[in-house]
Structures are given as C-alpha cells and as structure tokens.
Amino acid sequence: MFHFHTQLIVCFLPSLLALFLFLILLRRNRNALHLDLPPGTMGWPFLGETIAYLRPYSATTIGAFMESHIKRYGKVYKSNLFGEPTVVSADAGLNRYILQNEGRLFECSYPRSIGGILGKWSMLVTVGDMHRDMRMISLNFLSQSRLKNHLLKEVENQTLLVLRSWKDSSTFLAQDEAKKFTFNLMAKHIMSLDPWKLETEMLKKEYVTFMKGVISPPLNLPGTPYRRALKSRSTILKFIERKMEERKLKMEAEGGDFEDDDLLGWALKHSNLSTEQILDLILSLLFAGHETSSVAIALAIFFLSGSPAAVQQLTEEHLEISRSNKRLGKTELDWDDYKKMEFTQSVINETLRLGNVVRFLHRKALKDVRYRGYFIPRGWKVLPVISAAHLDPLVFDQPHHFNPWRWQQMNGSSLGNMSTTITNNFMPFGGGPRLCTGSELAKLEMAIFIHHLVLKYQWELVGSDQAFAYPFVDFPKGLPIRIRHRTLV
Numbered sequence: 001m002f003h004f005h006t007q008l009i010v011c012f013l014p015s016l017l018a019l020f021l022f023l024i025l026l027r028r029n030r031n032a033l034h035l036d037l038p039p040g041t042m043g044w045p046f047l048g049e050t051i052a053y054l055r056p057y058s059a060t061t062i063g064a065f066m067e068s069h070i071k072r073y074g075k076v077y078k079s080n081l082f083g084e085p086t087v088v089s090a091d092a093g094l095n096r097y098i099l100q101n102e103g104r105l106f107e108c109s110y111p112r113s114i115g116g117i118l119g120k121w122s123m124l125v126t127v128g129d130m131h132r133d134m135r136m137i138s139l140n141f142l143s144q145s146r147l148k149n150h151l152l153k154e155v156e157n158q159t160l161l162v163l164r165s166w167k168d169s170s171t172f173l174a175q176d177e178a179k180k181f182t183f184n185l186m187a188k189h190i191m192s193l194d195p196w197k198l199e200t201e202m203l204k205k206e207y208v209t210f211m212k213g214v215i216s217p218p219l220n221l222p223g224t225p226y227r228r229a230l231k232s233r234s235t236i237l238k239f240i241e242r243k244m245e246e247r248k249l250k251m252e253a254e255g256g257d258f259e260d261d262d263l264l265g266w267a268l269k270h271s272n273l274s275t276e277q278i279l280d281l282i283l284s285l286l287f288a289g290h291e292t293s294s295v296a297i298a299l300a301i302f303f304l305s306g307s308p309a310a311v312q313q314l315t316e317e318h319l320e321i322s323r324s325n326k327r328l329g330k331t332e333l334d335w336d337d338y339k340k341m342e343f344t345q346s347v348i349n350e351t352l353r354l355g356n357v358v359r360f361l362h363r364k365a366l367k368d369v370r371y372r373g374y375f376i377p378r379g380w381k382v383l384p385v386i387s388a389a390h391l392d393p394l395v396f397d398q399p400h401h402f403n404p405w406r407w408q409q410m411n412g413s414s415l416g417n418m419s420t421t422i423t424n425n426f427m428p429f430g431g432g433p434r435l436c437t438g439s440e441l442a443k444l445e446m447a448i449f450i451h452h453l454v455l456k457y458q459w460e461l462v463g464s465d466q467a468f469a470y471p472f473v474d475f476p477k478g479l480p481i482r483i484r485h486r487t488l489v
C-alpha cells in the first residue's frame with residue numbers, strides 16, 4: 001500500500017509542481033495587469049466618489065468633477081461609484097469599443113434601483129436574448145415606414161394641440177409644455193390614449209411622481225420619493241393592464257381583422273411576451289420616449305433664444321416649406337417636407353451635442369479587458385461618458401458655444417470629415433446593439449415642433465434659468481418663456 005502511494009506521488013509530482021508554478025505565474029500576471037489599471041482614486045469606503053460625481057453642474061459643461069479628474073488622471077480613470085469599483089471613460093474611442101462589444105466584453109448594467117422602478121423586464125435592464133426580442137418589437141414599432149406613414153402626422157397633430165393652446169403674450173413653463181407634447185404623443189402611440197381624456201391626465205400625474213423616484217436615491221422608506229414612485233409604478237401598471245384586458249376583448253370581438261395601430265396591440269398580436277413583460281416594456285418605452293425628447297425640445301427653445309441668427313435662418317427655411325405647401329394646397333407636412341429641413345437638422349445636432357440629454361451609460365466588464373495599455377478587470381463597472389467628446393475642444397471648436405453652422409461647415413468642407421466626426425465622436429443616442437431605437441422619432445419630434453414654433457411664435461426667456469445635469473438634464477425653474485403670436489403665412 002505504502003509503495004503504491006509513493007508511486008502515485010512520484011508519478012504526479014511533476015504535474016503538481018507545474019500546476020503550482022502555473023498558478024503562481026497566473027497570480028503574478030494578474031497582479032502585473034492590475035498595475036495597468038487606469039489611474040485614479042477609490043475615495044471613501046463604500047461611498048467612494050459617488051457624491052462628488054453626482055453633484056449638479058451646468059448641462060453645457062462636463063462638470064467640475066470630470067474636469068478635475070481628466071486633468072489629473074487623463075480621459076480614462078478608475079474610481080468607486082454607485083458602490084462598485086468603476087472605470088470612467090471620457091475617451092470616445094474606448095466608449096465606442098465598449099458599446100460595440102455589448103454582450104461580448106461588456107454588458108449593460110444599470111443600478112439595481114433602476115430595475116426596481118422600471119421593472120426587471122425593462123429594455124434598459126434586460127440583456128441577451130430577452131433584450132434582443134424586446135428590441136425587435138421596439139424597432140418594428142419605430143421603423144422608418146411607420147415614421148413616414150403614421151407617426152409624422154401624429155407628431156404634427158400633437159404639436160399643434162400644444163402650440164394652439166398658448167395664449168398671445170402669455171408666460172408659461174416651456175419645459176412643461178414640451179413634456180405635455182411628448183407624453184401625449186407617446187400615450188397615443190403606445191396605447192391609443194387621447195390627450196384630452198381624464199384617464200390620460202391621471203396617467204400623466206402618476207408619471208410625474210414615478211419620474212421623481214427614478215431620479216432620486218433608492219431609499220424604500222415611508223415618505224421618500226422612491227417609495228412614492230414604487231406606489232405610482234403599481235398604479236400605472238394596473239392602468240396599463242386594464243387597457244390590455246380591454247384590448248384583448250376587442251381583439252376577440254373583431255377577430256383577425258383588428259388594426260394593431262399602437263404598441264399595445266402590436267405586442268399582443270405579434271409577440272410571445274408574457275403579460276408582465278409587456279407591462280414593463282410599455283412602462284419603460286413611455287419613460288424612454290417622453291422624458292428624453294421633451295428635455296431635448298426644451299434645450300432647443302433655450303439655446304435658440306440666445307441665437308436670433310439661428311431663429312432667423314430657421315424661420316426662412318420653414319417659411320419656404322410652408323409657402324410651397326400653400327401653393328400646392330397641402331395642409332399637412334409630409335416626409336418630403338421633413339427632408340427639406342436641413343438647417344433644422346443642424347440645430348437638432350447642435351442642441352444634442354451641447355445639451356447632452358443622456359450624459360453617460362452604465363456597463364460592466366464581462367471579461368478582463370485590455371484597451372490601449374489599460375486593464376479593465378472582469379466584473380468592474382464601466383461608465384462610458386458619451387457627453388465628454390461632445391464638449392471636447394480638441395473635437396469641436398469652442399465647444400461651449402451654440403453654433404449650428406458648425407454642422408453645415410463640416411458638411412460643406414468635406415463629407416468625409418463630417419462622417420468621421422459623427423461616427424467617431426457624436427453619440428447622443430449611444431451606440432452598438434443598444435443604440436437608441438427612438439432616435440429618428442426624437443429628431444422628427446424636434447423638427448416638427450420647431451417648424452410650427454418658429455412660424456407661429458416669437459419667444460423670450462423670463463428671468464434666468466439654465467439647464468443643469470443632476471445628471472439627468474433639467475431646468476430648475478421649468479424654463480419660463482413669454483411668447484408673442486406671429487403671422488407669417
């Protein structure tokens with residue numbers, strides 16, 4: 001027996017030694033790799049640098065925290081944020097790399113509180129096959145043919161509904177009006193809700209409470225905005241579920257001929273999603289589709305009020321479209337008109353570049369990643385700061401100035417230059433397999449709203465208000481403006 005054991009040990013000793021050496025080398029290698037972690041500081045225990053990172057700052061800047069960190073450590077640095085070791089990237093190349101490698105090297109990873117409030121099936125939270133299926137539904141629903149044949153008309157209707165309610169020489173909060181417009185549009189598009197109905201108004205009210213929770217600390221304690229938002233979430237879900245039941249009954253009554261003109265009908269008819277999944281999909285699309293584009297419209301109103309030359313050029317562009325339609329007897333805008341809004345597209349790009357509605361995204365590394373000499377360990381959070389390149393003087397000349405003409409100059413001088421600048425540095429809608437599915441709708445909303453705004457009204461800011469990043473972008477006073485009717489056409 002003893003002899004047998006000795007033989008066994010002698011046999012396996014070289015392999016054991018080799019394994020032992022391999023493990024030592026591996027460990028050493030990992031330690032060496034760790035030396036290549038980006039520079040930076042982990043801040044306080046647990047809290048890390050989160051409080052400083054989230055301190056509000058002017059939305060047209062990258063904020064003091066980011067500025068000082070980039071100055072000290074460079075565009076890629078390590079920190080401890082939202083309770084996790086994190087690599088922050090203000091480097092456009094790395095950001096693109098992160099977004100394009102979704103599912104392979106990196107994965108979407110929003111804080112748990114977001115999942116708690118938007119739902120575990122929300123598109124912002126799901127990954128892998130589930131995300132792909134939901135994304136397909138949302139892409140189908142926001143396809144170019146739907147934009148052309150269906151949504152453009154609805155966008156114009158909802159714009160006019162809001163703008164026509166404005167009384168001459170009145171003062172009001174432009175941000176609220178923009179929210180009204182985008183909410184009504186999404187409610188109509190998603191569940192066929194009509195803007196003037198009581199139920200739509202009630203849903204809107206619940207959504208305000210809900211939104212306050214999405215953007216507040218996730219403290220589920222009595223009286224906190226987060227707790228109130230969780231309550232609103234369940235009220236909103238009950239409402240959507242009721243609509244769903246009504247729709248199912250209608251579908252049964254009308255058989256296969258039912259017109260699935262909204263997202264609810266489409267999801268019920270064409271997907272295999274469960275009730276719970278459809279509810280979260282609808283809730284999160286309502287959120288993604290109305291908060292972002294309303295901020296973008298408020299930002300455009302704000303930036304344009306400081307640029308009379310841009311308003312003048314916009315007015316000329318839209319007056320021409322409107323006069324030509326009048327000559328042709330056309331009473332509604334169509335896709336050809338939209339395609340003529342060239343300077344408007346420059347204004348939209350510039351608004352998104354300077355205002356940065358979404359400033360950074362949440363990801364985590366699925367594997368140990370090496371990028372240009374930096375080491376990002378598996379499991380670490382990664383925050384691609386997409387706004388950083390938009391406000392980088394090396395990329396955009398005088399980046400803090402609202403200058404829509406820069407997009408035309410780039411276009412004019414060389415199309416090659418323009419497209420490289422856009423694909424490499426301009427990422428207001430993210431990128432890769434999670435690129436915003438509503439980007440074309442958002443631009444359409446902005447363009448049609450601007451069309452009627454400049455033709456019907458002149459406006460000025462009342463008092464001083466400006467956009468802040470909390471990091472979600474908001475006008476603390478709601479952007480008060482005074483308007484005057486114009487009769488141009």
Ligand code: HEM
Pocket residue numbers: 108123124135138142285288289290292293296357358361362428429430431433434435436437438439441442
């Ligand atoms: C100016 C307006 C908008 C901005 C700046 C914006 C920005 C973004 C960004 C940056 C992302 C990527 C998030 C990530 O990768 O983690 C995103 C995703 C998304 N957005 Fe938008 N968005 C806007 C408007 C809209 C609209 C109008 C809709 C829908 C009607 C919409 C629906 C979505 C959806 C469904 C996703 C998730 C896509 C996915 O995970 O595959 N967005 N948006």
